[in-house]
Structure formats: C-alpha cells, structure tokens
Amino acid sequence: MPRIRDVWINWFEGEENGYNICPFHEWNSEDRIEVLDQAEIVKVTEELFDYIENRLEDLPDDLLNEIFQKSTLRKKMTRITLDYCFVMYDGNRVLAVDTLGYKTPIRKSCLTPKHERIVKEMMEVDRSDCFDVIETPAPKEYHILSPHPCYMTGLTRKERQLKQLLFMALDQLYTSGESAEIRYWFTEWDPSKYEEIQQNIDKEVIWQQLYEEVKLGWSPAHYELCKKMIKGQPFFEKLWNMQHEEEVR
Numbered sequence: 001m002p003r004i005r006d007v008w009i010n011w012f013e014g015e016e017n018g019y020n021i022c023p024f025h026e027w028n029s030e031d032r033i034e035v036l037d038q039a040e041i042v043k044v045t046e047e048l049f050d051y052i053e054n055r056l057e058d059l060p061d062d063l064l065n066e067i068f069q070k071s072t073l074r075k076k077m078t079r080i081t082l083d084y085c086f087v088m089y090d091g092n093r094v095l096a097v098d099t100l101g102y103k104t105p106i107r108k109s110c111l112t113p114k115h116e117r118i119v120k121e122m123m124e125v126d127r128s129d130c131f132d133v134i135e136t137p138a139p140k141e142y143h144i145l146s147p148h149p150c151y152m153t154g155l156t157r158k159e160r161q162l163k164q165l166l167f168m169a170l171d172q173l174y175t176s177g178e179s180a181e182i183r184y185w186f187t188e189w190d191p192s193k194y195e196e197i198q199q200n201i202d203k204e205v206i207w208q209q210l211y212e213e214v215k216l217g218w219s220p221a222h223y224e225l226c227k228k229m230i231k232g233q234p235f236f237e238k239l240w241n242m243q244h245e246e247e248v249r
Helices: 046-053 061-067 113-124 157-176 179-189 191-199 203-214 220-229 234-248
Strands: 003-009 034-044 071-075 078-082 085-089 094-098 107-109
Touching (some): 003 113, 034 046, 034 061, 071 085, 085 113, 094 113, 157 203, 157 234, 179 203, 179 220
C-alpha cells in the first residue's frame, strides 16, 4: 500500500455526516491542526467511502487488518503509532480517518489541496486491491438532530453550525413547548400568517408546519429566529457565543 508523509490533519470527532467534516478552505485559526508523520493510503469503493464518511459504524475487518499500526502521528520530536489510521481514496474523493483504537471511524479529516493532489497522483498508478463494504448497509436515517444533507447544501461552516443549533432549539420546543408557545415562535418567523396560526391549536400540526418552513436554506430570518429562541438558555447561548467568538478571531 502507498504511504504519504507530513500530512496536515484537522480532525472532526464523532461526526456522522460528511457535511460537518470541513474542507480545507473552512479551517480556522482555532482548529487544532496535527501532522501525520506517515499515513497508509487505501483504495475503497464509492459505497465504502460514503459508509465511512457518513456513519459511525464498524469498519470492515480486512481493512482494519491491512492498516493496523502503519500510520504515525508526529508530536514535537516524537512519533506516536496509531492503531487504525489511514487515508482513503475512491477514485475521486480523499479523506483521512482514525478510530482512536476502536473499530469505528471516530475522527475524520479532509486534506489540504496539496496533499489531496499527491494522494490522487499516487493512487492513479497504484494497483492495490480495492476495499468494499461487506454487505449493503441499511439506508441511513436522518432526523432533526442529524439533518439530511440537502438541508445543509450551500451553507458555510458557521451557517451549518447555527442551523444545527436552530434545529436543537426547535427539537426542544417540540418536546417541552405548549401549543401557544409554538404559535408564538411561528409568528416570530412569519408575522403575515398570524391569523392562520392562531386558528390552529394542534401542537403537532403547527410545529411540523414551522419545521417545514425553516428546514431549507439559511437566511437573515433563520439567523434572527435562532438568536431569539436560544436567548436565556445557557447551553444554547454558549454554543451561539462560540460561533461569534470564532468569527471575531
């Protein structure tokens, strides 16, 4: 198997959706950049690439056996051997993966454009076997706290993070809010529907209608709704402030 050296890595941990693994142009100064002294490169099918990028499920045993302790991380003047770390390539896309010693792809990172190009050039002439999924996985289920990629398409890193925060607030509203509170927030979102909203007293129906209206895209209206809904909630406010502190830096 080919290997690549001196690779810049920006791990995103515990992510089960590829849209949260930020590409190089979205890395910021607060991210913790590490360097892989060397990393094993494996060729995978598009199906296995999607499986690893968008799930937190066990990797194929043959893949784990092939890359066991073949990649190292550089820390200051020392090298740390990583049990299951590798860079995968499906003929088009490139992604670094580390399991932290487990069997699941816990940490994932895009590469810099330079290192992506190097991987592609190396693998175009490589004749190694291509790893594949053992069996076709069940369709992935998305929900409000793990949104479908179509709801995040075209958004910046900050917009994606704020939208996920808005979804968290909406989920809490559904769980603990009363019909009157949901109608209030719907009116905040779209004052023109005040009369229509007041006539609907079914909590489930009105919440679903609000969710359907806010789930696509990102706009100043989304921003303002999120800002208002999280006010006075310490955990949500902390997440909100973290996004704006990064912007200032």
